[in-house]
Amino acid sequence: MSQNSLRVVWVYPDLLSTYGDQGNVLVLERRARQRRLDVQRVDIRSDQPIPTSGDIYLIGGGEDRPQRLAAERLRRDGGLNRAVANGAIVFSVCAGYQILGHEFINDLGQREQGLGLLDVISTRGEGERCVGDVLADIDDRLGLPPLTGFENHQGITHVGPNARPFARTRIGKGNGTGDGTEGAYNDTVFGTYMHGPVMARNPHISDLLIKLALDVNALPPVDDRWYEALRNERIAAATQPS
Amino acid sequence: MAGNTGPLSPRAKLAVTAGKAAAAVSRAAGRGSGSVIGGKVALKLDPDLLARLATHLDVVLVSATNGKTTTTRLIAEALRASGPVVSNALGANMPAGITSALAGGSDARYGVIEVDEKYLAGVARDVSPKAIALLNLSRDQLDRAAETRMLAEKWREGLAGTKAVIIANADDPLIVWAASSSSNVVWVAAGQEWKDDAWSCPSCGGVMQRPGDDWFCGECGFRRPTPSWALSGDYVLDPHGSAWPIHLQLPGRANKANATTSAAVAATFGVPPQVALERMYQVQAVAGRFDVVQFLNRDIRLLLAKNPAGWLETFSLIDGPPAPVILAVNARGADGTDTSWLWDVDYTRLAGHPIFLLGDRKLDLAVRLEVAGLDFRVCETVDEAVQSAPPGKIELIANYTAFQDVRRRVGN
Incomplete structure (x- = not known):
């Protein structure tokens, strides 16, 4: 991989781009370009093969039926699994997060097989949807500031021994398991329930993915003024009773 | 009858x-x-x-x-x-x-x-x-x-x-x-x-x-x-x-x-x-939408856009650059409390317009426009936004409760 180029693949925007998921692509692209990287963004519709030569793959949230369709097509295609085997980085949100696990509950109420790229299993909660602002502490090993996001889901995701919870919630439901975990990750594959979109509120996550993809420890700083202002406002809003 | x-x-x-x-x-x-x-x-x-x-x-x-x-x-x-x-x-x-x-x-x-x-x-x-x-x-x-x-x-x-x-x-x-x-x-x-x-x-x-x-x-x-x-x-x-x-x-x-x-x-x-x-042809404005009002000696056209499809249609009707544009977004109950949809809107369509941001969620807009590579100014009040705008009719686009807030201030 050349040190000054980055190939970003947005997986299935026709099915999984419901909650501003394009935002993660735009933030990642912008921050990579600000580091003078030559960014190639490729949007792959669900009737196209997933390229296996990407550096970072982003997969977003969606409604229940498109989620099932996406899982079926990704399983049939196999490209995302091959890309991960090649060492690619994957970042997934909500419905996309569930798809990366071993299984989830589809729109027909049945267990649907996932891609098995992340050691998680998802079921569907019985109660009300989890909707609202979230504040969480990201796993210490990743060295990132607190996670702020907006959740809107009914999923319950159990993290297995071959993955780690991405964060621990201070406010909000996260994985919905009642143990305070939010999201999951392993060396190269990440999943979260956070919308917002999550990289707009947590630009450090996009920087982390870029660093992992380039195998570097640091990136030149960029002007984070507006991100910081937004983060402070949302963290304050989450901690104040409405 | x-x-x-x-x-x-x-x-x-x-x-x-x-x-x-x-x-x-x-x-x-x-x-x-x-x-x-x-x-x-x-x-x-x-x-x-x-x-x-x-x-x-x-x-x-x-x-x-x-x-x-x-x-x-x-x-x-x-x-x-x-x-x-x-x-x-x-x-x-x-x-x-x-x-x-x-x-x-x-x-x-x-x-x-x-x-x-x-x-x-x-x-x-x-x-x-x-x-x-x-x-x-x-x-x-x-x-x-x-x-x-x-x-x-x-x-x-x-x-x-x-x-x-x-x-x-x-x-x-x-x-x-x-x-x-x-x-x-x-x-x-x-x-x-x-x-x-x-x-x-x-x-x-x-x-x-x-x-x-x-x-x-x-x-x-x-x-x-x-x-x-x-x-x-x-x-x-x-x-x-x-x-x-x-x-x-x-x-x-x-x-x-x-x-x-x-x-x-x-x-x-x-x-x-x-x-x-x-x-x-008789219809001039609908519940205040599309209305051109005078405020602080300026003409302001009030446009309501509540979701990505609405914003897209609205961008196609505003006057071209250098017409100043004020954007106002809230996320109260009637608006929907998730602002993620701002990222579905193609704000690069506003390139060349002087842009002023308002509303409870102006900082979400600020990050959105920063990532779109646009210049903008974040304002605390309608008055500040209007007074900061360069000459010409101002196009003001707001979502639901932000629109109501603006109308309360600018009259009509």
């Missing part, structure tokens, strides 16, 4: 009277028009009141994600050529507001009713409409509303077997899916700029193919129906192939589309397109 209070039962009359009294109290207390509270009281006393009030009216229902208030106004103006109209012109579009509006129109012949998307099937059952206009469906307030395709599915189930003529947009696959359970549909090529909720076939889930203005599912054969009415540039094409010029005071392509659908609706009641379109 068929009056609609004459045949009402004593219970229904009492309900109407009590509703009006409650509305008057609410108004006197300075709490808005009182139409919703009045309708709630009346429906409590007589749950069938809405159906009773509609019995003697020819009812048109209008529903959509965007444009329903404006289209309701345009249809009401057109039908006035043929008789008195009662309408929920201010956009109180749930059953209580609709009941209240109908109770106020005792000598009307037509009821032109805007209906919230979630209530369409139920209201259509209650009021036995003669016509139902369906304009578009797209993502809107996903933190509290039904998923978009589920909404289309509910319409499809609720409208199956209706006796009403459905006047529906052939260019929106979700609308076509919803309407095609009915046997009596007039298809209108009204266009739809926003396409990102219809890449997946609502029937089979296949990937949609969208060459030019056409669309079809590559897998199951679900495809765009042949329209009998069409918007073509500044003209309405009727089923006979005649082209009628659209003259509106309202700006933008979306309003021309609304006028086209309205002309098709009017024609089902015998009002010719020429007459209908002439009458639509």
Whole structure:
């Protein structure tokens, strides 16, 4: 991989781009370009093969039926699994997060097989949807500031021994398991329930993915003024009773 | 003229009277028009009141994600050529507001009713409409509303077997899916700029193919129906192939589309397109939207845009650069509390405009525009934004409660 180029693949925007998921692509692209990287963004519709030569793959949230369709097509295609085997980085949100696990509950109420790229299993909660602002502490090993996001889901995701919870919630439901975990990750594959979109509120996550993809420890700083202002406002809003 | 209070039962009359009294109290207390509270009281006393009030009216229902208030106004103006109209012109579009509006129109012949998307099937059952206009469906307030395709599915189930003529947009696959359970549909090529909720076939889930203005599912054969009415540039094409010029005071392509659908609706009641379109010219502003107001010695055009499809249509109607643009976004209950949708809007369309940001969620907008590579200024108040804007008419685009906040400050 050349040190000054980055190939970003947005997986299935026709099915999984419901909650501003394009935002993660735009933030990642912008921050990579600000580091003078030559960014190639490729949007792959669900009737196209997933390229296996990407550096970072982003997969977003969606409604229940498109989620099932996406899982079926990704399983049939196999490209995302091959890309991960090649060492690619994957970042997934909500419905996309569930798809990366071993299984989830589809729109027909049945267990649907996932891609098995992340050691998680998802079921569907019985109660009300989890909707609202979230504040969480990201796993210490990743060295990132607190996670702020907006959740809107009914999923319950159990993290297995071959993955780690991405964060621990201070406010909000996260994985919905009642143990305070939010999201999951392993060396190269990440999943979260956070919308917002999550990289707009947590630009450090996009920087982390870029660093992992380039195998570097640091990136030149960029002007984070507006991100910081937004983060402070949302963290304050989450901690104040409405 | 068929009056609609004459045949009402004593219970229904009492309900109407009590509703009006409650509305008057609410108004006197300075709490808005009182139409919703009045309708709630009346429906409590007589749950069938809405159906009773509609019995003697020819009812048109209008529903959509965007444009329903404006289209309701345009249809009401057109039908006035043929008789008195009662309408929920201010956009109180749930059953209580609709009941209240109908109770106020005792000598009307037509009821032109805007209906919230979630209530369409139920209201259509209650009021036995003669016509139902369906304009578009797209993502809107996903933190509290039904998923978009589920909404289309509910319409499809609720409208199956209706006796009403459905006047529906052939260019929106979700609308076509919803309407095609009915046997009596007039298809209108009204266009739809926003396409990102219809890449997946609502029937089979296949990937949609969208060459030019056409669309079809590559897998199951679900495809765009042949329209009998069409918007073509500044003209309405009727089923006979005649082209009628659209003259509106309202700006933008979306309003021309609304006028086209309205002309098709009017024609089902015998009002010719020429007459209908002439009458639509009367409409200047709709509940304050599209209004140009003077504030701090500046002209400001007030534009409401509540969701990605609405913002996209709005960007296409504003004056070009260097017209200053103020954007205002809130995320209160009525707006939806998730601001993620800002990332579905292509703000690069505003390149070259001086941009000023307002509202509870101006910092979400600031990050959005920073990532889009645009210059902007974050302001605390409308006054500051207006005073900071360079000369020229200001285009102000706001979502729902932000729009109300702005209107309260700038008057009108």
